[in-house]
Amino acid sequence: METRLLLLLGLCGLGRAANTTLPRPPNLVLLLMDDMGWGDLGVFGQPSKETPNIDQMAAEGMLFPSFYTANPLCSPSRAALLTGRLPIRNGFYTTNAHARNAYTPQVITGGIPDSELLLPELLKKTGYVNKIVGKWHLGHRPEFHPLRHGFDEWFGSPNCHFGPYDNKAAPNIPFYRDWEMIGRYYEDVKIDHKTGEANLTQMYLQEALDFISTQHASQQPFFLYWAIDATHAPVYASREFLGTSQRGLYGDAVREIDDSIGKILSRLQKLGISNNTFVFFTSDNGAALVSGPDQAGSNGPFLCGKQTTFEGGMREPAIAWWPGHVPAGQVSHQLASVMDLFTTSLALAGLQPPSDRQIDGIDLSPVILQGKLIDRPIFYYRGNEMMAIRVGPYKAHYWTWSNSWEQFSQGIDFCPGQNVSGVTTHDQEEHSKLPLLFHLGKDPGEKYPISFSSAEYQSVIERISPIVEQHKETLLPGQPQLNVCDKAVMNWAPPGCEKIGKCLKPPSPNPHKCFWPH
Amino acid sequence: METRLLLLLGLCGLGRAANTTLPRPPNLVLLLMDDMGWGDLGVFGQPSKETPNIDQMAAEGMLFPSFYTANPLCSPSRAALLTGRLPIRNGFYTTNAHARNAYTPQVITGGIPDSELLLPELLKKTGYVNKIVGKWHLGHRPEFHPLRHGFDEWFGSPNCHFGPYDNKAAPNIPFYRDWEMIGRYYEDVKIDHKTGEANLTQMYLQEALDFISTQHASQQPFFLYWAIDATHAPVYASREFLGTSQRGLYGDAVREIDDSIGKILSRLQKLGISNNTFVFFTSDNGAALVSGPDQAGSNGPFLCGKQTTFEGGMREPAIAWWPGHVPAGQVSHQLASVMDLFTTSLALAGLQPPSDRQIDGIDLSPVILQGKLIDRPIFYYRGNEMMAIRVGPYKAHYWTWSNSWEQFSQGIDFCPGQNVSGVTTHDQEEHSKLPLLFHLGKDPGEKYPISFSSAEYQSVIERISPIVEQHKETLLPGQPQLNVCDKAVMNWAPPGCEKIGKCLKPPSPNPHKCFWPH
């Protein structure tokens, strides 16, 4: 313990030094996985142990076993990360129906509002060059373009790499370089549906390495948002990695990502900038068990997966890495969130978060640099509803829902092989008067609800209730962005389409309420 | 890869040297946990990450993510470990009913037959001094005493630390030093039922340390079988560790064990004998989820727990440690078994396994010392039935059963929160004609059976069937030892009872068929 204390004191010194004597604020690299589960890393117990580079990153840095997303779906999770705010505040939710997950498919009319301040916008003011590599997912209409929201460069796509795959009834998803579409998925950017072969991760890796080297040469601080998507169905890997995993195609994708992350960290080290680059690894939501076993990862010991507010939907693998600043081999049990990456990045850049709005993310730098623990709740939202809250080791469910009986009867199962009576419900069940309570330390799998009549239950609920009340009373929901869909707003003719002859003719506008079944 | 190859070649040399030039065969230390689950170690993904010493042991040695017990219950597992033979061969099973787990409670008349050759018996011939610390569980009548089966010293108990706790209707469980009882549980050897406080792990630790130091001083090779039981319900920890875990009492017990293992390894290092001592860590069966969450561990991503032949019942945490011989930081995906510890220990001691009987354990020394992989099946037995088999990444269930509807309706649940339709069955269901097949690489949780009509199914079953047929055709079951119970054989008056005034009068003999509900 004494050694540890000394270490921390030493680090505290280093942390201060970073703010005062370093030539410039640290570079920021955010490695954001797509649908990768907590249980997909060797360091979090994947039996195949096929992530040596990410495990090494953890061994050299700080592991967060209790790190959460703000929503169990891509778009709202990413909107929360980049704004530091819950989707209910930044508008990435729907009011079309109660407690429904919504995202930004091709037909969505909404996207990230201009009124929201994104991390790259703020970093830009202090001289950062910002690049997004990969999936944006905060809206695809011109006003939502990432280069209109603080990024300087983009190589990737506004949507998921879904179909239609044939460009007939609807346009294939576009792929951008900066302001303009340079091709479309399944036409110019190939993913072989039968074999799962695609070179995309290699392309994303090359973009990351080039950007790092270029920014290093130009001596400007940079923010790299590496939002790759090989682990999102349809899962893909390049030929070199196909068939190399014990876990099938999904594992191949993970192995390629692991290899790429090794190369990114190694590039930082070779350039001699690892001690001035803060790197964070996490994922946007839990593994999509509904697509398992071939197209889904693992949520380890946790309950259910993507789309749900059980631990499997929202607990994420997370690692902070910053040699010389983050001590090696640490584990922090801080309750942390993707939204904290907003506030923490600002703090490392020497910036304050906006004071004119509620920010949900906290500054983790005392946690990461000084080993402190900060008391704070975690809210589990699904659409417009706060489904659950975590305070300390306790999680209280105010609403439970896996998915509807109708969807379930069609074979859509967010909790395959799992069934906790009264918990993984197929009706939306309200428990506000008597929340279901779990001790996640003893029971990380949410399988043993604490008895309503126990003294433990009484005292914990007394502690949690005022936090929930205060949250709800002061909550100012943003204008919902994911209510209206329209086939006319699809990617028929994105900027740059003329140059490559990929413009299509949109149908007449026909705005309507989006249907969100989950 | 080249570095690794060189390492392995170097080790290969070291391995040979051990047999030819070392002054004596290596000491053997087997750290056997009781009901500890695969998912209880940080290195296997326990979110609390509270096993720094065991994780360090793994980092310095070789981890086995696919290590199995021979039976999902204490007694047969331990009989298999010490004989290198499946319980169906060594007699540690029952024929009272089909596919029932059986063990050695106080009323059991049977135990380890004299005809079985135990590891310490064989090691003794080449000069080893053998000590068992902790739970024996191979029978408690005089003829089954561990000192009659090759051990030189014993400090522990023949049975689990169950009740009756009051010594009225039945005697409390005895506690032995070598040949004689020195006290009884809940009388002389205290476990506080309300707080879970007990000093037993500290006592077992001290015995281990003393034995190691004494044997080192006497320059004789030793075998230490450290069969502790703090993680078996009723779970216990000493005052220093009570309340220190995020996981409650169970976690306190794990933390104390972890601390003890750190001290044992440290003692070996301080004495300078770590490079001549082969240490292996594992557990006797999966976590007893039926006792969760307060009195049970975690099986990580695996299905069900103790008593079942799903992965949660039989996959065990396992680590080999031998500085200078086992390279650091290795992961072996060898399919391995507790029975291999018999054969491997003999090999390291320069001995051949008995040739007059079928031995199921294989010699893992080429795996551990040279990184080789050996093709072999894993058989999953429950009582007298082969329930399942694993070949490569595939597991085929020939029988499925969790427990009976009758037991289940009384709240006894071996798969809490888990329910895989047609797999976690409450009737004993035979699938011999069309085994249920899983790919454990893609689907470690046994949640997605492979379609019977797929080409994959056909080709895998064609590979597995002859292995099963050959196994069944050549199987010579041993005389079942766990069929007959009798209150008269309880620990009324164990050897030494007179000296401490703890003799009780047994009732008249009344042998009857034991009832095994699971």
Ligand SMILES: [Ca+2]
């Ligand atoms: Ca996602």
Ligand SMILES: [Ca+2]
């Ligand atoms: Ca056991």
